[in-house]
Amino acid sequence: MSLRPIIIAVDGPAGSGKSSICAAAAQKLGWMTLNTGMIYRAAAYVGVIRKVIEPQKGPKSPQVFRVDELAMGRLARELAQDLKWDSSKQGLEWQGKLLGSDLDDPTIAGAASLIAKMAGVREALLDIQRTLALAAPRGIFVDGRDIGTVVFPDAELKIFFTATLEVRAKRRLDQLSGPTSGAEVALEEIRNAIAYRDHQDQSRQSAPLKKADDAVEFDTSLWSFDESVEQLIALIQKLNLC
Numbered sequence: 001m002s003l004r005p006i007i008i009a010v011d012g013p014a015g016s017g018k019s020s021i022c023a024a025a026a027q028k029l030g031w032m033t034l035n036t037g038m039i040y041r042a043a044a045y046v047g048v049i050r051k052v053i054e055p056q057k058g059p060k061s062p063q064v065f066r067v068d069e070l071a072m073g074r075l076a077r078e079l080a081q082d083l084k085w086d087s088s089k090q091g092l093e094w095q096g097k098l099l100g101s102d103l104d105d106p107t108i109a110g111a112a113s114l115i116a117k118m119a120g121v122r123e124a125l126l127d128i129q130r131t132l133a134l135a136a137p138r139g140i141f142v143d144g145r146d147i148g149t150v151v152f153p154d155a156e157l158k159i160f161f162t163a164t165l166e167v168r169a170k171r172r173l174d175q176l177s178g179p180t181s182g183a184e185v186a187l188e189e190i191r192n193a194i195a196y197r198d199h200q201d202q203s204r205q206s207a208p209l210k211k212a213d214d215a216v217e218f219d220t221s222l223w224s225f226d227e228s229v230e231q232l233i234a235l236i237q238k239l240n241l242c
């Protein structure tokens with residue numbers, strides 16, 4: 001008998017709602033989640049702290065960084081030894097400390113997307129994603145960009161989340177600041193940053209963001225958050241996975 005949990009591999013672009021919708025569905029099902037984007041963000045965060053990644057002066061979007069690629073690969077390997085995932089807090093612990101809002105910083109998101117292009121970094125972070133996910137007792141949503149194609153090509157179900165760029169930018173804005181007056185400029189900035197990250201994530205050579213051939217497409221553009229959670233659970237129930 002296999003002790004492996006049921007793995008739902010969830011991929012999709014930034015702001016498509018993967019992590020938050022899966023977290024709510026997991027809570028209702030008594031399952032776990034693993035947000036692998038946080039692992040890339042953690043690597044970027046530690047890279048910035050250690051000055052292996054240096055944000056350059058200039059336009060905010062797209063922000064330019066200088067990165068020592070070899071040192072970044074080494075750092076990612078070192079980091080992977082020391083990461084724990086707390087599914088209940090939806091957070092990563094590094095050296096016993098919860099990495100919280102630091103990982104939400106747009107500079108860290110931009111740096112994460114950049115280092116995610118590096119084959120050495122991806123290789124260093126692959127095993128830790130599998131190890132953390134396989135520790136789930138029953139079922140787990142693992143979300144990222146290459147979960148169905150690379151990390152868990154044998155997942156029980158693969159889902160590819162989508163939403164229009166406009167909807168994704170608006171959601172990110174609400175997440176970061178709440179609906180405030182004078183937010184037009186910020187919305188434009190967020191839209192540009194997301195479009196740039198989409199391009200970077202989809203066009204890289206190493207494990208680019210793409211829908212696995214056998215993934216179900218899940219477009220959340222027209223659904224509220226609660227409707228998306230209901231649709232996700234309905235899909236899993238229809239396939240008798242819970």
Ligand code: DC
Binds near residue numbers: 014
């Ligand atoms: O999901 P997110 O925005 O927190 O992810 C941050 C970056 O990490 C994203 O731009 C691409 C990268 N990433 C990746 O390449 N592969 C994954 N499995 C998860 C994230």
